[in-house]
Amino acid sequence: MSAREREYQTSIVVEYQNLFSIARDEYFEDGIESDFSTELAKLFQRDGHQAVDIIANLLNDKHVNPEVVGETLRCIGEIENADTHLQRRLLLENSLRHSSPIVRDRAGLGLASMDDPAAIPALEQAIAREQIVQLREDLQQVLDQLIATQAEQN
Amino acid sequence: MPFLLRKVTRPKWYPLPWLADGEFQADAFVDLRTRDNKLSVWQVDDERKNLTRLITALAANGNKPDNLDYALLDLQVIQAIGITIATVNGDTPDKAANMWHRDLVELSAARLFDLARAIHQHGSIERIPKKQIIGLIHQSIEAGHFEVSDLKPDLANKLRLSTND
Numbered sequence: 267m268s269a270r271e272r273e274y275q276t277s278i279v280v281e282y283q284n285l286f287s288i289a290r291d292e293y294f295e296d297g298i299e300s301d302f303s304t305e306l307a308k309l310f311q312r313d314g315h316q317a318v319d320i321i322a323n324l325l326n327d328k329h330v331n332p333e334v335v336g337e338t339l340r341c342i343g344e345i346e347n348a349d350t351h352l353q354r355r356l357l358l359e360n361s362l363r364h365s366s367p368i369v370r371d372r373a374g375l376g377l378a379s380m381d382d383p384a385a386i387p388a389l390e391q392a393i394a395r396e397q398i399v400q401l402r403e404d405l406q407q408v409l410d411q412l413i414a415t416q417a418e419q420n
Numbered sequence: 421m422p423f424l425l426r427k428v429t430r431p432k433w434y435p436l437p438w439l440a441d442g443e444f445q446a447d448a449f450v451d452l453r454t455r456d457n458k459l460s461v462w463q464v465d466d467e468r469k470n471l472t473r474l475i476t477a478l479a480a481n482g483n484k485p486d487n488l489d490y491a492l493l494d495l496q497v498i499q500a501i502g503i504t505i506a507t508v509n510g511d512t513p514d515k516a517a518n519m520w521h522r523d524l525v526e527l528s529a530a531r532l533f534d535l536a537r538a539i540h541q542h543g544s545i546e547r548i549p550k551k552q553i554i555g556l557i558h559q560s561i562e563a564g565h566f567e568v569s570d571l572k573p574d575l576a577n578k579l580r581l582s583t584n585d
Contacts, residue, residue, distance in 0.1 A: 297482025368431040
């Protein structure tokens, strides 16, 4: 990679970092598109696979607010892009192991949006290890949906 | 006895492991954001016959299809706290549902805390999944509860609805 390419890569990552930083103060509400998710969707459209990689790294940053992580995961699930489908699904599945309950819930909602029965095993495992009863119920709701989708497809 | 419904975010009411018995998350107050010391709620009849229509109206008021989380609390519990309830028309695409809107008024910080505690102790907090919400919005349009043109353009686009539907 040339110095110019490296510089460009760094500037993209900074762009995402800034967006995540600003989002800390935003209020997220179900059913309402947030400014953050609108901007994130635009970046995603521009960067594709690279966006998922950058986001995956940012989600591991302990300084990122769990609510922002959660909104990111919902956005990841809502994006309609076949090329990155697998990469996005795996990111959501991995996030089912996150230490924050709201992040685990949002990962489940992201998977519900993707509606891909391939996520069934990961959800079953997440439900088996989940300690919070209400969150287990919410994940079970997603699992039931994906099982129904699978039955429709067969 | 009827119920009052408030749109919430279910994870903010999860009983997290570090909470003591009877405690709830401080983040729950984000779901009870007041304006002019008022809180917007919706009345559900005692047999919950208007619940589905109300939920659909609330979901149809957004700009994207999404799950809808709500807290349901017995009206009697709210009255016992001493909270005053005012009838004020709501603002959803469903005109009939708008008549079920109420404002909890003259809320002090102490009463708001009592309300949050009552929701935690006596309320039920439910989630309607996004896929079901999408079906409900389509059904409401077919039933004539509201028209596609009443929806926000972003929501109509995401539901792939046009004004000819």
